[in-house]
Amino acid sequence: MTLSTRDLILQHAAQCFAAAGLAATMGEIAQAAGVSRRTLYNHFPTREAVLAALVERQSLAFLAGLRAAVAMAGDFPAFLLDCCCHVIRESPRAPLALMHVGNSAGQAATLLHFRSPPIIEAWLGFFQGPYVEGLRLGQIAPDITLPDLLAWFGRVVTSYLQVPPEALPSETLLGAEEAAAVRTQIDRFFIRALRPA
Incomplete structure (x- = not known):
């Protein structure tokens, strides 16, 4: 082709x-x-237009991969946790987008990602059905809006991409242990906060 x-x-x-x-x-x-x-x-x-088009293309392709890899399993917070872990695990393998936040293009790409109406709309669309079902089933607090939830999702995963766990001076975790630790942290400090009190 x-x-x-x-x-x-x-x-x-x-x-x-x-x-x-x-x-x-x-x-x-x-x-x-x-x-x-x-x-x-x-x-x-402009060069910025090239970068914006590149970020949009790669972000939408990444989202398509997420859609194929992570299935909704009946519990919205658990689904969101699986999505967070997938993004953190797979983003460093992506060509540019918000993954290489250490260089100037990666930082600019991150900002473009969070400000792009087509990207925001695509991510909102991805989470919309499971979010509505989670609300209907009482799995998430009713005062949590989908745009706010998406913003926090982005902040959480981006923080792990900017400073990966292995770069922190705490205990050294590798492979499956590290992935399990990340999952536990996200569940404890983000996902559990979504559930009704």
Whole structure:
């Protein structure tokens, strides 16, 4: 399958941003993609527009993977916990998006992710059905709105992506033990707070 020019630009832009952060120039992106600067500007008026399109594409693809990997199992808080753990585990493998928060492009991508109406709408849509069912079944406190819940979900997972547990000076946890510790922390300090008192 042949990539469209726009897809080709975004593919190479991801590599440029991952390598150089926001120092990546439009000229470098055009050169990496094998297109003229004029062609690049015909598709994207600014470097920020390239990054925004890249973040949206990768975030929506990541969400599709989450949808395929994590099934709603009847308990909304447990589903949300599974989603948090999946995002924390799988995000570092993603090409850019909000995963590489250590470089300037990753930080900018994180902000774009949380401010993008199409991304927010997609995530709200993903959680909408399970959230409504959780409310109906009394699994979550009725004063917790879905937008607030999504905002906290984003804050929790982003905090783990910015400072992974193994970077903290506490006990060293590896593999399954680390994953279990993260799951326990999120459950105790976030998920349990959602349930009715």
